[in-house]
Amino acid sequence: MALAALVPGALLGWAVYAAVGGSGDDGGDASTSAGPSAPASSLPPPSPGTPSPSKSDGPDGSDGSDGEKPGTSPGSTSPSASAGTGPLKGKVVVIDPGHNPGNFRHTAEINRRVDVGTHSKECDTTGTSTDDGFSEAEFTLDVAHRMRALLEEQGATVKLTQDDDRPFGPCIDERARIGNEAGADAAVSIHADGSGTGNRGFHVILPGSVDSGAADTRAIVGPSRDLGERIAGNFVRATGNGPSNYVGGGTGLVTREDLGGLNLSTVPKVFVECGNMRDSKDAALLTSGAWRQKAARGISEGIVSFLRG
Template identity: 75%
Template sequence: MSYAGPDFEPPQPRRTRRGLMTVALAALVPGALLGWLVYETVGGPGDGGGTDGASARASASTAPASPTEDGKQPESSPVPTGTRTSAPAASGPLKGKVVVIDPGHNPGNFRHTGEINRQVDIGTNRKECDTTGTSTDDGYTEAKFTLDVAHRMRALLEEQGATVKLTQDADRPFGPCVDERARIGNEAKADAVVSVHADGSGAGNRGFHVILPGSVRAGAADTRAIVAPSRDLGERVAGRFVAVTGSAPADYIGDGTGLVTRKDLGGLNLSTVPKVFVECGNMRDSKDAALLTSGAWRQKAAQGISEGIVSFLRG
């Protein structure tokens, strides 16, 4: 997700020293230290399919990820969610558990700027419904990336017996808005919700981070009950993400821990179930883009996130 978007008004980015990153990571996600050390040694996985930072910049607001339904949706007529709830395996360690995957941004958002720019209540204040998301310099969109990872996660979690629901599957013209994304997880009584994103920070900034809900009590928002379980979920996801992908925590936010707490995100503020956001990498950095555009690496990302969810749900 680009930090220019409505659901992101981040603190001033800061670079941290490599030594501090390693210490903080070891404290928070000790099980993943080996993956981080491998990253340091070999410079991270490089399985092809990437883009070059010198390529012409393509805006996510003008380049759709895939064909979607056109035509504006009247604001007075709610857009149906219509996303498929999975048929889980007959048995497995997650039988009876419900997981909601929230693929950030809809591939059709760029066609509906009026609708996604309308203000919605996020508890603490009002923000735009959604954004178009970001993209790599070569035009691979965040919306396409998040759906691909979400599909891979769904398959992995279904194999474990979980019931999986997506907040959107490119099955609606735009959205859902950030408040509806939270509502979908709440109404599903999800045991865990993960919102999948990719960042749009400056070139040279690298790595992933997991965003945790801060303690908020304002208007319709009250996150106090989910802060602790969401942190547990986020730490497990971060640990497995490092171990499986070999990627490093972000070097520009989170003080090298890979964890960031936020109070300004509607998708977290309005959630009543454990929920985190995962920014899998920075699409505007050529080295991260090479990973994000690789199908093999996306499978690793999906596996790492899914293993974190499994670990959280099994306790």
């Protein structure tokens, strides 16, 4: 990848980057786009929390429990969010942990097709996993918990679309609706990719301009790009990992018009594919609790930067 192709806000993180290198409503072929990134806002260190329910030990020996707080129901907030103090007081962030740990038990339900504006597609999928069985659903929920703790410390009201508190789903149309009905100032869907071995790095998926059926993204394309660029730059700085070497042309940014979670959103929203679970080097990062904390911090700092302008 050419250094010049990277969004400017990620250049500092790229200096410490050594080597780069889905399923359901994410993954697959994508068109690319890029633009400038804005400076990051700083977040305070997270408070110690409860242990993660997901696989914990990574190559750094982390126990996976750093910075995490207990979960709450979809659309609800944890007690600390109600305090409403800090620079993000009054701001609402919706975090969408991709897939659900129980989806594999409900194949008939998640295979039901739903309207995403441009076409219909499955309600949801099981997601991908590493070769040794650490699931995307476990990963996304753990990162979501860590993000919630960081953002609530800044005063934001944080809502999750699911917290492993329902048998399956929600479907991709409902995931979008949760963010819309919350009047979210920013919504972020967390994922990990299931691409081929050797494909490494993160990418942020931005909504394309869609006006079809129930989908009309025209009003959110601009602010969603701003949100995505800020997340991409901060993700590099926080993790030291570079953008995807297989989509996005080295920018870490991809635009798509086929994802229901973006097509049906009426609030600024992006997807973050944090890495490729099917590559052993990326998998070693994704299964590390310490690295997941860095990823959560990078995404959260991008959100803070976007919300503070």
